[in-house]
């Protein structure tokens with residue numbers, strides 16, 4: 001029991017506190033602060049995906065989450081909404097109850113459904129890091145971008161005749177968060193499509209000579225080409241000449257904290273012109289970049305798979321007695337040194353590049369992946385000693401020289417992202433049969449730094 005005087009003191013201190021304790025996010029925070037009403041108008045009725053944190057200001061885990069959550073909000077600016085509800089505020093208590101909040105913080109991802117005002121709401125159970133949050137939200141950004149080909153572009157252009165059409169010509173097979181966000185901003189006002197560089201009739205029809213290019217077709221006017229930076233605000237400004245964006249267009253993704261970066265990821269990678277760096281498949285992983293300053297709306301570039309062109313480089317990376325698991329794409333011969341690889345090979349490389357990129361962005365460990373060009377004489381030896389096809393086919397193998405096994409990717413008709421990713425995940429889990437490497441296959445150790453790697457990782 002406290003003495004009477006202390007009780008009085010406590011009582012008067014409590015009385016001095018504001019009835020509704022202040023939230024943990026300041027006015028300047030990139031996190032949008034909500035109550036029940038604004039949840040309805042800004043989140044439930046939005047065409048955007050949102051993540052909403054239900055918290056109490058006194059909760060330690062909520063305070064711990066704050067920096068990561070604000071960083072996620074910065075990285076998702078212009079792409080999705082990041083919001084918070086202070087459940088300690090009397091006004092919000094019934095709402096937090098209705099939302100089934102039982103502990104703090106509770107994070108929910110709210111994704112628009114076909115029925116306006118009736119979004120899908122799911123608990124976010126992932127890691128409480130900015131990157132994990134961003135990845136989960138980006139995965140759920142609605143995709144209203146038509147992926148058009150030479151076959152169906154004209155038909156698409158003929159639909160909703162009165163509506164302007166924006167066409168992004170790109171080397172990418174994936175639909176980036178940026179273009180998805182633009183399609184959401186102009187949903188119902190400008191139709192958006194994406195056409196790959198290999199759709200040569202369409203590319204020619206619009207006279208596109210560089211990728212990416214954004215072309216807008218409006219009425220009978222000459223198509224207009226956007227030549228600015230591939231960033232949300234300037235593209236939005238350009239598109240506004242043709243139609244007004246929707247009420248909840250989220251605007252510029254540049255937050256005050258966003259600093260210009262040295263490298264410009266919006267330019268296509270120069271490294272391997274023969275090899276498209278993104279796969280055909282859906283499933284862009286993330287817009288978040290490593291640093292908090294990173295501008296997430298810049299189109300992420302998937303770095304190409306590195307190649308090992310000499311037997312020595314292959315041996316030192318993957319085929320000595322210390323080497324742990326490597327994934328190797330043995331590439332077929334090309335008719336001339338500079339001519340393009342067959343499409344199976346470019347598909348395989350772009351799927352592998354995308355998988356490596358996903359893991360890099362999520363910060364999860366993945367074995368190194370290399371392309372082995374046919375000019376690497378070790379490539380032919382590998383094929384012969386492992387009994388693989390002749391050199392006109394692409395073959396993907398995983399090899400662990402230290403443990404003396406290899407596995408071959410056997411779905412030779414499908415080099416898409418999903419199929420290869422499934423195979424790689426199985427290896428990561430240590431699943432599936434392994435073949436023994438032939439005797440004498442692995443180079444003898446030289447004085448080399450030992451590498452430690454578990455047999456497999458958790459997914």
Ligand SMILES: *[C@@H]1O[C@H](CO)[C@@H](O)[C@H](O)[C@H]1NC(C)=O
Pocket residue numbers: 045046047187188246247248249
């Ligand atoms: C959502 O998209 C529709 C078009 O499908 C548009 O009319 C509406 O204004 C958008 N909603 C908001 C809140 O921007």
